Amino acid sequence: MKVRMKIDHREVEADSGSVLIDVLRGEGIRVPSMCYLEGMEHNTSCMVCVVKDRRTGKLIPSCSHRVEDGMDIISGDGEVHEARKMSLELLLSEHVGDCEAPCQVTCPAHMDIPLMNRLLAAGKFREALQVVKKDIALPSVLGRICPAPCEGACRRKSIDQAVSICLLKRFAGDHDLAGDRKYLPFRESPKNKRVAVIGAGPAG
Structure with a gap:
């Protein structure tokens, strides 16, 4: 079964039940993620993959949301980029390891x-x-x-x-x-x- 939705103002079709991030990437849109691995259970912990649903104006994690009929997704505007940046800064602020030994x-x-x-x-x-x-x-x-x-x-x-x-x-x-x-x-x-x-x- 297919669902119809919009991604960045374009009409697209996707398989019902698909994970939103997979659909976005399938459309050639680069969405960052740190906690998502295809085929594994999602825990939605990093929040750097957020996108915006114009229907509600809310930011949603694309790694755990399933596509829905009528979705109107913005994959990257100023608000989305700022939210991703803040998520990354929060992750780094609690970073217990070091990128350098x-x-x-x-x-x-x-x-x-x-x-x-x-x-x-x-x-x-x-x-x-x-x-x-x-x-x-x-x-x-x-x-x-x-x-x-x-x-x-x-x-x-x-x-x-x-x-x-x-x-x-x-x-x-x-x-x-x-x-x-x-x-x-x-x-x-x-x-x-x-x-x-x-x-x-x-x-x-």
């Missing part, structure tokens, strides 16, 4: 610790060292004296204990020093300038 945020050198860990776990020691040396010049030395603020922020602590990031960094450096072919990062060409280094080691 806390260990990397806490690291004074901002080293890509998750990537180093993945490469070491895969046995790609040289590639891991390249990641380390992009931000840290002396990993073997720093791996012995660093106070490791990254480990204090490690998410793994919520399960058992922090990943030994400092030891892993040290391993990457020591493995390179023990090898026959040392890794040397890319160096810029000389600039005919001099600098004075005061102190020794990584603090110099």
